[in-house]
Amino acid sequence: MTDTTTSAASENEVGIPPRKSMIYIVDDDYDVRTSLRFLLETEGFDVRTFRSGIALLGSSTRNRADCLVVDYKMAELDGLELAIRLRRLQVSTPIILITGYPDENILAKANSAGVRQVLLKPNLEDSLVDCVRNAIDDTPNAMGQP
DSSP states (O other): OOOOOOOHHHHHHTTOOOOOOEEEEEOSOHHHHHHHHHHHHHTTOEEEEESSHHHHHTOTTTTOOSEEEEESOOSSSOHHHHHHHHHHTTOOOOEEEEESOOOTTHHHHHHHTTOOEEEESSOOHHHHHHHHHHHHHTSTTGGGOO
16 A cells, blocks of 8 residues: 655655745835845745835735844834734734834833844844744744644
């Protein structure tokens, strides 16, 4: 009798690549968005960018990311308010807040808004990639896990 079950390993052997993690970047600075996109794509992630929190909230795919990287200071809607609105919409995707303007209460504010991590600009490269990977690995049902 032939075993008709397939495993993820055997699917990969026949040419079906594993799904890449999808990262959404929300930042109103074009250069920052472009730089972060390049960094994360170089590390093997799929990346989609949004120029504002309003653009992400208006997207029908707002809950399809594996991790969100969100700027704190943005013109229309700051990153903490975006996080609060996403949580109200039942979007449970891990959020990493990036900022060049930390204040003494940012960690407490971020925690109460459902933000997983706060990173300081500039020089995000190594710490951002590690934080994104950790956020995805710590998420239930990440990458099809039970």
